[in-house]
Amino acid sequence: MSGDQDEEHGVGQPAGLPRADGPLVDVILPDGQHLYAVVKARVREPDGWWYDLQIHVPHQSSEHGRLLALPAAVDFRAPAALCTPVDGQPYDHVPTMRPGVTPAWKVEEKVYFGPERGPARIVHRGDCRAARDLARPASTEQARTVLDRDAAACEVCRPDRPLRSAA
Known part of the structure; x- marks a missing residue:
């Protein structure tokens, strides 16, 4: 930081x-x-x-x-x-989305409608299809920060492996 x-x-x-x-x-x-x-x-x-x-x-x-x-x-x-x-x-770290361009990472904001609770956010690789709720594009730095704070890594695409090893 x-x-x-x-x-x-x-x-x-x-x-x-x-x-x-x-x-x-x-x-x-x-x-x-x-x-x-x-x-x-x-x-x-x-x-x-x-x-x-x-x-x-x-x-x-x-x-x-x-x-x-x-x-x-x-x-x-x-x-x-x-x-x-x-x-x-x-503004230089704000993710930018263009049609046809896949972001490097996505941060999913979970929406819970029942008593079950899980992580507030889940980090995915940009091309992961496992995201079900609102998922925003993120830079590598943003994904790493979110993952270190309060998020879980997607169990399908495992973005934590390259993010944590590159730190």
């Missing part, structure tokens, strides 16, 4: 910007409001570039009878024309 990053909170941000786990862009919403969102990927579509973005909103939870406001991730996609880069943000 580079010196301008904080291991606990993600990317180091210039004064006045929120801490985030990736580079921020200023997004214009349909009603004209602006918000900062984390860029998760760039996607080339037939009509132009789009960004896969993420924000965190308050979510009600409870612990021992106490109500808590915990962050809940909200993923969305916006056209690049509505996204303005923020000075000082490191």
Whole structure:
């Protein structure tokens, strides 16, 4: 991790910007409001570039009878024309998807609908077909970081072998 990053909170941000786990862009919403969102990927579509973005909103939870406001991730996609880069943000590691090009790695965000829980994320090779839930493209560095933090390696494509041996 580079010196301008904080291991606990993600990317180091210039004064006045929120801490985030990736580079921020200023997004214009349909009603004209602006918000900062984390860029998760760039996607080339037939009509132009789009960004896969993420924000965190308050979510009600409870612990021992106490109500808590915990962050809940909200993923969305916006056209690049509505996204303005923020000075000082490191966009060079944002995964970029183009039609017909397979990403090196994918990080699957698991969706659970019952009481069973497993790892929050699963790392796959880019061409693995075992991903069942939302899977985003990832660079080698991002896949390695996610795998080291809180993810499991796919048991079909075993991406942990080259990722861990290359470290």
